[in-house]
Amino acid sequence: MRKAASPFIPLIPINRKSGRPLHRQIYEAFRSTIVEHNLNCGQQLPSTRTLASELGISRIPVLNAYAQLLAEGYFETRAGAGTFVSSSLPDRATRSERRETSSIKIASGPRRISRASVLLPPYKRAPWSRRHGAFSAGQPALGEFPLKVWANLVVRHARKPVARSLGYGDPMGLKELREVIAVYLRTARGVRCDSQQIMIVSGSQQALDLSARALLNVGNSVWVEEPGYWLARHMLTAAGCRIVPVPVDAEGLNVEAGIKECGNARLALVAPSHQYPLGVTMSASRRLQLLQWAREAGGWIIEDDYDSEYRYESNPIASLQGLDDSCRVIYIGTFSKVLFPSLRIGYVVVPLDLVDHFLAMRHAMDVSPPYLYQAVLTDFIAEGHFARHIRRMRVLYSERRNILVRSLEREFRSLWQVVGDKAGMHLAVSMPERFDDREIAMRAARESLWLWPLSPSYMGKPAHHGFILGFGSTTAAEIPGAVHHLLTLMDTPRNAISATGTATRPGIQ
């Protein structure tokens, strides 16, 4: 590829009526731009010919100005390459100074932000989510992704663009992709849907946000799972909702407890296939109870099916949406876990009578999804690569899970209870109350073990301390060593792991 010199034309305000000669105006414009560091050191400059033509003036004043700037050391020439902002100008020193004097010159007067901004917790990465490696959660085995197949499909579409691939697309998403997703959801997930109900979004989070905006008002009550997914809670907080934490037990969300707490909630957000973080699967009777509540109370249910593709031991479990006879379930899925996160493709299955509202809202939010990856994903699914990848990964994750469970049993015996290992890419362990999961996770992160503590997933007092252990991106060979490492890390005088005998066995009731 030719790396041709094609720098941007700087903004130079030429005023022909001014008394100052043109070469002087050009000189001063460049000098002040360089002094204020709006041109970087070493940045290439347009040729005198190009600049003169862009400014619509003769080349003479431009040549004069360049000569002056070269003479004063603002510019430098490199043989055969052209003219550049001098790379020897002091940079760092004056840069921070400039920041303070120009960029951060914050005015007097109020800096009023929205109530949503005030309510929203700041974005920060916890110590245990900074890197990837043993036990990091939500990470698929990216090394096992069929990158070559995928790249071939990308190349195919990049080389043969069709006309519609460049313009604005359908706000619902690419029709062909919605059709193959509909087939997949009907066949493999028991979702009742047609492609016209499916909207392509950038992932679960946009799906949640879109649903909240289409359905919820400030002050509406919303059931969330306790413990539950923090980022969904943040989004609902920003939306001004009243968040009602409803406890999760071994059967999933405790619907009765929810009704007792707040029977007239507008919406319930659940992950019935594989709850986050506990990993439990909602029982059939709870599913029916929840649907009955929604029907009677006129509530909505968001079913977040973020990693249900992988199920071990038992058969796959049909979606809640598939049981719903009153179209009260909004079903959400994503390709972030089953393919890769930076793909940014997910979907919402919207009850038919709500499609127009979701469509108008999505259009006002971000118009339509980008084209290329939608087309690539369509082929990836239609040509069978997707189904094959899921099957391969199910075998791989099943092996990793088995080794993890066995290693935990061997090292921790009855101290830890393993839950939620029947599906997905993580399981949870709960441990006696005297352990502080957050403190241990901090310590583990310093030794490159990435444990997500359970307690921050609770809004109220944590019913359990423990960890979320991801096994998606941890190889079978790494697991036993990492679990042993974890044991040594916990076995400090303070934590007194030798006191196992007297510890009450914790349990998700």
Added chain:
Amino acid sequence: MRKAASPFIPLIPINRKSGRPLHRQIYEAFRSTIVEHNLNCGQQLPSTRTLASELGISRIPVLNAYAQLLAEGYFETRAGAGTFVSSSLPDRATRSERRETSSIKIASGPRRISRASVLLPPYKRAPWSRRHGAFSAGQPALGEFPLKVWANLVVRHARKPVARSLGYGDPMGLKELREVIAVYLRTARGVRCDSQQIMIVSGSQQALDLSARALLNVGNSVWVEEPGYWLARHMLTAAGCRIVPVPVDAEGLNVEAGIKECGNARLALVAPSHQYPLGVTMSASRRLQLLQWAREAGGWIIEDDYDSEYRYESNPIASLQGLDDSCRVIYIGTFSKVLFPSLRIGYVVVPLDLVDHFLAMRHAMDVSPPYLYQAVLTDFIAEGHFARHIRRMRVLYSERRNILVRSLEREFRSLWQVVGDKAGMHLAVSMPERFDDREIAMRAARESLWLWPLSPSYMGKPAHHGFILGFGSTTAAEIPGAVHHLLTLMDTPRNAISATGTATRPGIQ
């Protein structure tokens, strides 16, 4: 590429404790799924071996079930290809029936949607925006885009994925992209910024939406340009803002009128470089007035710089943001017009003290932007293709604009006044009041001329009737004919164009 048979495994609930034999359970599961059309006619089925292994049962009952389904005509085999759902089953007939009985079985009980959903106008494509061709607005010359260069960059990144290209990215966007955009904005647009203030979003609309959510509350007053950009207004409507239309004249937004109408607005949304739809450029004195208002009233300004790359005749005009000493301007740009819309990449330049709020909000909205196109765009800019493309297009659009202006003058003489032709990819024409622009646009669309009428861009009574004429995607050769076509279309007895002599010349005052 091998098109291997790799169908999804259907959900089959196997109950070992049930009295019914396994083969019967499998048979019934398939039959009811097919009858309910959750499996499509002609869809491939897993092999008996695969299914038996997935269900964790012996192959015998699966073989029995398949034999029965084949015998009854639900399945069919194709030599060498496997087993499929019979393609001869009645499809269409029962399909619509199913829709009514299952998918659209809407329950009794309220279907409560959000206030935002109620306020938001429905999404529909106007007749003049359905296709592309002469005068369609907002359409770049996609045929001139250097697709081959772009495809080579896509292929380069697709074939050599780096580890971080698959995982979740920075919610601010790719660092390298933000850096090259910062250089571009400082150099060519006079924006004062560092890369840490730049956030990559999916386009102007997401930038607007994000800014509104970070800064505005329900009930806040917002100045919008009258006439102005409808989709931005829709988004603010959904946010529950009180929309204050402020008239636009030949100098841009009339700041004094805005202050008189609502001095304590929380935000002003403007497109000072090339207003939509009138195409006027905000004068220097109005810019200073607007900044002064913002400083004194504690208001925010969103500068929507959607197509300012192209300027004809005069020199480029520095951004409003560059004049702002009190960090009250949020600067928004997009690559949709200068590259292509389906790219879905835009950016926001956020005042430094607001960056954390924008970051938290963006993360709660959709986590982070997709990777591939960010990386490709970084190279496209860094290797000079971007600057070169802009320069080529400026020449091309300038030519198209000149021909359009000349053709309009020749055909319409003094009947139409041309405005906003100094920049961008569209100009506006205003015409005497007796013409109904919406009606003419409807008629034109039937003859494949895509005129956007001006009057729907007004919230109140339209001050002008006329059209937005895009020249980005209309070739120089097409323009004269299309303008003549337009004249014949208008010259009906009803519109009486021959009355030109007596018509008062319209004008943007």
